Amino acid sequence: xxxxxxxxxxxxxPNGFKAVHGIDLTIHEGEFMxxxxxxxxxxxxxxRMIAGLEDISDGQIMIGNKCVNNLPxxxxxxxxxxxxxxxxxxxxxxxxxxxxxxxxxxxxREIERRISDAAETLEITHLLASKPGEMSGGQRQRVALxxxxxxxxxxxxxxEPLSNLDAKLRVSTRISIAxxxxxxxxEGQNATMIYVTHDQVExxxxxxxxxxxxxxxxxxxxxxxxxxxxxxxxxxxxxxGSPAMNLLRATVNQENDATYIQLDNGAKFLLPSEKAxxxxxxxxxxxxxxxxxxxxxLVAPSTEAATxxxxxxxxxxxxxxxxxxxxxxxxxxxxxxQIIARCHFDPKINIQHSESHYxxxxxxxxxxxxxxxxxxxxx
Amino acid sequence: MSTQSIxxxxxxxxxxxxxxxxxxxxAKPATPVSTLLKSASSLLVKHSFLSxxxxxxxxxxxWMLSGSMKSNDEIFSNPLNIFPExxxxxxxxxxxxxxxxxxYIMNSFTVAFFTTLIVxxxxxxxxxxxxxxxxxxxxxxxxxxxxCYMLPGAVTYIPSYITLANLGxxxxxxxxxxxxxxxxxxxxYLRQVFLKVHPSLIEAARIxxxxxxxxxxxxxxxxxxxxxxxxxxxxxxxxxxxxMWPSLLITSQDLNLIATGIRQFFIAEGNYGLNWSQIMxxxxxxxxxxxxxFIICQKTILSGIADNGVKE
Ligand SMILES: Nc1ncnc2c1ncn2[C@@H]1O[C@H](COP(=O)(O)OP(=O)(O)OP(=O)(O)O)[C@@H](O)[C@H]1O
Ligand SMILES: [Mg+2]
Numbered sequence: 001x002x003x004x005x006x007x008x009x010x011x012x013x014p015n016g017f018k019a020v021h022g023i024d025l026t027i028h029e030g031e032f033m034x035x036x037x038x039x040x041x042x043x044x045x046x047x048r049m050i051a052g053l054e055d056i057s058d059g060q061i062m063i064g065n066k067c068v069n070n071l072p073x074x075x076x077x078x079x080x081x082x083x084x085x086x087x088x089x090x091x092x093x094x095x096x097x098x099x100x101x102x103x104x105x106x107x108x109r110e111i112e113r114r115i116s117d118a119a120e121t122l123e124i125t126h127l128l129a130s131k132p133g134e135m136s137g138g139q140r141q142r143v144a145l146x147x148x149x150x151x152x153x154x155x156x157x158x159x160e161p162l163s164n165l166d167a168k169l170r171v172s173t174r175i176s177i178a179x180x181x182x183x184x185x186x187e188g189q190n191a192t193m194i195y196v197t198h199d200q201v202e203x204x205x206x207x208x209x210x211x212x213x214x215x216x217x218x219x220x221x222x223x224x225x226x227x228x229x230x231x232x233x234x235x236x237x238x239x240x241g242s243p244a245m246n247l248l249r250a251t252v253n254q255e256n257d258a259t260y261i262q263l264d265n266g267a268k269f270l271l272p273s274e275k276a277x278x279x280x281x282x283x284x285x286x287x288x289x290x291x292x293x294x295x296x297x298l299v300a301p302s303t304e305a306a307t308x309x310x311x312x313x314x315x316x317x318x319x320x321x322x323x324x325x326x327x328x329x330x331x332x333x334x335x336x337x338q339i340i341a342r343c344h345f346d347p348k349i350n351i352q353h354s355e356s357h358y359x360x361x362x363x364x365x366x367x368x369x370x371x372x373x374x375x376x377x378x379x
Numbered sequence: 380m381s382t383q384s385i386x387x388x389x390x391x392x393x394x395x396x397x398x399x400x401x402x403x404x405x406a407k408p409a410t411p412v413s414t415l416l417k418s419a420s421s422l423l424v425k426h427s428f429l430s431x432x433x434x435x436x437x438x439x440x441x442w443m444l445s446g447s448m449k450s451n452d453e454i455f456s457n458p459l460n461i462f463p464e465x466x467x468x469x470x471x472x473x474x475x476x477x478x479x480x481x482x483y484i485m486n487s488f489t490v491a492f493f494t495t496l497i498v499x500x501x502x503x504x505x506x507x508x509x510x511x512x513x514x515x516x517x518x519x520x521x522x523x524x525x526x527c528y529m530l531p532g533a534v535t536y537i538p539s540y541i542t543l544a545n546l547g548x549x550x551x552x553x554x555x556x557x558x559x560x561x562x563x564x565x566x567x568y569l570r571q572v573f574l575k576v577h578p579s580l581i582e583a584a585r586i587x588x589x590x591x592x593x594x595x596x597x598x599x600x601x602x603x604x605x606x607x608x609x610x611x612x613x614x615x616x617x618x619x620x621x622x623m624w625p626s627l628l629i630t631s632q633d634l635n636l637i638a639t640g641i642r643q644f645f646i647a648e649g650n651y652g653l654n655w656s657q658i659m660x661x662x663x664x665x666x667x668x669x670x671x672x673f674i675i676c677q678k679t680i681l682s683g684i685a686d687n688g689v690k691e
Contacts, residue, residue, distance in 0.1 A: 074588035086579040090601040100587030
């Protein structure tokens with residue numbers, strides 16, 4: 001029901017610290033937007049400015065075609081779910097959920113109806129009479145979710161709502177939130193959701209689009225798939241994906257009409273022609289070379305000798321092996337560079353640490369970034 | 380009544396701390412006998428120390444009570460005798476009948492009650508403003524309050540007297556109430572307590588559409604019941620017992636507070652000589668309402684609040 005637009009939004013804290021440096025962002029009606037970034041990148045600050053809990057130092061925030069810069073939180077059509085739940089400790093679950101509605105002078109019948117609906121959806125009906133102190137973290141967070149829901153806001157704001165839950169609850173509550181978004185849409189309540197997290201699994205699974213922030217600036221806004229496969233810059237490339245993308249300094253070289261990426265230790269990788277075309281201007285210059293761990297694979301030992309001379313295969317020294325059950329993370333040294341490979345677990349291949357193995361680097365998936373601007377050259 | 384002996388509950392923090400301590404104790408593995416003995420002996424030391432301290436505290440009260448039932452001669456011949464030779468309960472009746480006690484207690488009670496009520500309201504609002512509202516001068520305001528804390532009360536008698544005289548409020552309960560209606564201690568204490576209320580609760584309430592007064596009333600105060608009960612008790616006792624300032628301000632007999640009343644009837648007027656057993660009985664009667672009040676408030680003060688609803 002409401003589009004959220006940020007125009008050149010800035011935040012300077014009273015102590016002079018500039019937390020947000022001019023954010024421009026349009027969040028469409030009904031969209032699930034996730035803010036993600038390292039700690040201290042101003043995710044919460046931005047969200048709190050949208051909520052009206054922090055003043056906007058400069059720029060403009062629009063919610064549903066209305067400039068809300070000077071509106072108090074209650075008049076912005078928002079609800080917020082806090083990391084620490086922020087349930088009123090002296091009130092029962094029912095009273096917690098009713099408090100906001102009573103302030104809006106909604107009649108008693110309607111309040112009861114909304115609360116029982118929300119409680120049913122969130123499966124907290126049996127808790128309505130309990131106090132927050134008597135409930136588990138997961139239950140409290142669902143109550144907080146319910147308190148946000150009953151207000152039927154145009155925009156839901158979440159500030160790391162799952163980070164105090166244990167791993168399992170986090171998954172189930174995450175699914176509840178996704179479900180809530182779908183359900184509200186199905187009911188015709190096209191609620192916009194803005195969700196802050198530093199957990200990229202949450203970001204990737206929940207977001208229609210993700211906004212990656214760093215030091216108060218937007219690094220990239222795009223769908224999860226595009227962020228993963230075509231990061232706009234080195235920061236996004238390194239931030240999205242786990243384990244993180246391998247990012248190495250390298251030089252673009254040309255020999256016999258073929259373009260190579262050459263590492264400082266001499267290792268050379270042939271760049272496919274469609275990627276090579278984009279870096280013709282960078283021959284002889286340094287770039288950041290990025291390759292995701294899943295695009296580095298073990299060469300089966302039986303074929304090692306035969307393939308050692310082929311393209312894009314290098315001998316690496318394996319330092320640590322982490323087994324995940326279905327897959328393995330191999331932490332290896334390639335010369336003085338550290339790289340991570342992510343391979344399917346194969347019972348026939350027995351990999352131990354402190355061994356050397358040949359690895360294949362799949363250059364059709366490589367990324368190149370400018371050494372100075374760190375912007376993507378090749379994705 | 381000394382106010383220093385009351386343990387001030389600072390919001391939920393201490394309760395949580397205690398709970399955490401308890402959990403830690405429970406989690407301890409079984410301890411060998413030697414450490415058990417050690418902890419038992421340290422417990423013994425602790426308890427005997429506390430019992431001793433408690434005895435010292437309670438002694439003047441018990442002594443007053445026993446004195447009121449002794450005869451005047453016995454008070455001086457056997458001053459340390461806790462149990463009088465003869466329990467003379469009729470002293471109380473005689474004393475009560477010999478002076479308008481009901482009126483004095485009523486006067487003290489009304490003045491103390493209204494003063495305390497106003498003090499609690501304005502202290503809570505002031506403390507809320509300097510802890511939860513964002514405005515530039517809030518630190519300055521707090522320091523002004525702290526500066527007032529250092530001012531000795533007696534210094535304010537003359538300016539207050541003149542002000543009240545100009546307002547035409549000398550020799551009236553209204554004047555007494557107004558001149559005590561702001562408490563630096565109240566602001567200072569509630570500020571400490573309100574600082575412990577998690578800011579996200581107040582933000583949640585703002586988003587829920589509650590105004591600041593509503594937030595103070597419906598969100599902040601219910602979480603600070605223990606502290607409010609403490610402040611109520613301290614302020615009430617101070618005003619109920621107050622002697623110096625009312626004795627300057629009040630001149631009409633029937634407006635006297637209990638402390639001045641006792642003095643006038645049994646000491647200054649001297650129509651009974653210095654009848655110590657009656658003075659003791661009068662003091663006991665005067666203290667009774669406070670004791671009852673204390674028993675009522677004690678539950679709230681000790682209960683604290685279980686949980687503050689946010690996860691740290
Ligand atoms: N009240 C404040 N006064 C001054 N600086 C602040 C204030 N609040 C936050 N900051 C600073 O602003 C920056 C952004 O803070 P913010 O809380 O928005 O980060 P975040 O992205 O939410 O981090 P996290 O993931 O740790 O929650 C930080 O560097 C922080 O130190
Ligand atoms: Mg944050």
